Amino acid sequence: MNVRTGRKVQHYRTVGFDEAKNAVVLIEQRLLPHEFQLIHTKNFRDTAAAIRDMVVRGAGAIGATAAYGLAQGARAFKGKDLAAFQKHVDEVFTVLKEARPTAVDPVNAMLDVRAQMAAGTTVEEQQLRALHAAHHFADDDVEHCHALGKHGAPLITEGMRVLTHCNAGWLAFVDIGSATAPMYEAQAQGKKFHVFCDETRPRCQGASLTAWELAQQGISHSVIADNAAGHLMQRGEIDLVIVGSDRTLGRTGEVANKIGTYTKAVLAKRHKIPFYVAIPLSTIDWDMRSGFDIPIEERHESEVLGAWGIAQSAKGEGRGTKKGQRTYVRIGNPDSHARNPGFDVTPPDLITGIITPAGIFKPKELWKRRKELGYAEA
Numbered sequence: 001m002n003v004r005t006g007r008k009v010q011h012y013r014t015v016g017f018d019e020a021k022n023a024v025v026l027i028e029q030r031l032l033p034h035e036f037q038l039i040h041t042k043n044f045r046d047t048a049a050a051i052r053d054m055v056v057r058g059a060g061a062i063g064a065t066a067a068y069g070l071a072q073g074a075r076a077f078k079g080k081d082l083a084a085f086q087k088h089v090d091e092v093f094t095v096l097k098e099a100r101p102t103a104v105d106p107v108n109a110m111l112d113v114r115a116q117m118a119a120g121t122t123v124e125e126q127q128l129r130a131l132h133a134a135h136h137f138a139d140d141d142v143e144h145c146h147a148l149g150k151h152g153a154p155l156i157t158e159g160m161r162v163l164t165h166c167n168a169g170w171l172a173f174v175d176i177g178s179a180t181a182p183m184y185e186a187q188a189q190g191k192k193f194h195v196f197c198d199e200t201r202p203r204c205q206g207a208s209l210t211a212w213e214l215a216q217q218g219i220s221h222s223v224i225a226d227n228a229a230g231h232l233m234q235r236g237e238i239d240l241v242i243v244g245s246d247r248t249l250g251r252t253g254e255v256a257n258k259i260g261t262y263t264k265a266v267l268a269k270r271h272k273i274p275f276y277v278a279i280p281l282s283t284i285d286w287d288m289r290s291g292f293d294i295p296i297e298e299r300h301e302s303e304v305l306g307a308w309g310i311a312q313s314a315k316g317e318g319r320g321t322k323k324g325q326r327t328y329v330r331i332g333n334p335d336s337h338a339r340n341p342g343f344d345v346t347p348p349d350l351i352t353g354i355i356t357p358a359g360i361f362k363p364k365e366l367w368k369r370r371k372e373l374g375y376a377e378a
Contacts, residue, residue: 001170015064024068033212044073051099058172060141063105066096067137071130085123101295103246104285144280145176147357152182160193166200166258167209168244178244178278195221202303233271241275250284253348253363254291265350278355281374291345299340305332
């Protein structure tokens with residue numbers, strides 16, 4: 001995606017790799033939309049921390065980060081003992097896998113990398129294959145998102161009002177995005193439409209990231225409070241919903257996505273509004289048989305009880321901070337605690353269709369079309 005920084009416009013990928021430094025290169029998403037900054041993680045544990053602490057977030061982006069992190073860890077190994085090398089790679093895999101448990105993309109990405117590594121007969125050859133496979137996963141992520149745009153763009157018609165939840169855009173993938181891909185393609189086709197971005201409490205990825213992306217791209221949009229969507233649907237002001245997914249079960253069509261997605265699906269069903277989920281192939285879990293088995297990440301209560309932002313002045317609530325400084329503000333009652341599940345699961349009967357790189361399918365069709373969708377028999 002092209003990013004404007006000052007007067008300069010430059011294309012960036014969300015995730016990259018610096019071979020000379022053996023470092024994963026990431027956009028520091030916690031600073032957006034106020035500051036655009038690249039960081040380099042110096043080892044696989046730093047890369048896992050970047051995933052866990054949401055320096056990078058979003059299904060495809062953390063998948064690519066995990067793939068590069070696995071290659072990074074493999075390349076850091078010194079020696080020629082294959083058994084010791086495999087033990088080291090096992091540790092790297094586990095550390096990266098546990099960084100964010102709900103999304104399946106990191107595991108799928110790293111399994112792809114390990115499958116490619118297995119063809120190497122020496123440590124050095126496996127290290128080379130690891131980085132090649134990570135690059136391949138990142139490139140595939142971009143191609144998949146491009147295909148999502150082609151298949152999904154016809155859903156967006158002239159003058160349509162589209163709702164999206166959280167950020168399933170370029171920042172959540174290596175480039176282009178999943179839920180935003182049809183929007184970017186529709187814009188390229190000359191269509192005029194408006195996007196409502198749910199703020200997406202508690203981390204507000206819709207307000208800070210999706211809105212920033214759409215502003216960069218010049219797409220008409222408004223940020224709305226999460227609880228405003230039902231009101232707009234009731235008054236006929238939303239025509240279509242497109243969201244992303246962190247794990248979609250290929251056997252059942254259930255979709256795990258950012259908390260609040262299920263609520264929007266229920267509202268869309270009530271008001272007869274089409275509800276679509278856009279996913280690359282790496283987001284499909286072909287093994288799990290029930291959405292209740294998806295590990296739902298419980299994040300720290302501070303995300304619910306407060307918020308990060310940029311200080312507008314050095315007075316009042318933010319005293320002691322400088323204007324423009326990123327700061328945390330407590331908004332909840334000082335003596336209260338909070339629950340903070342990061343995701344929920346939407347059942348297939350609430351989903352109109354799933355936009356994939358191979359086309360748009362009903363949720364229950366995924367298993368029937370599994371060969372088209374990359375399923376490999378064991």
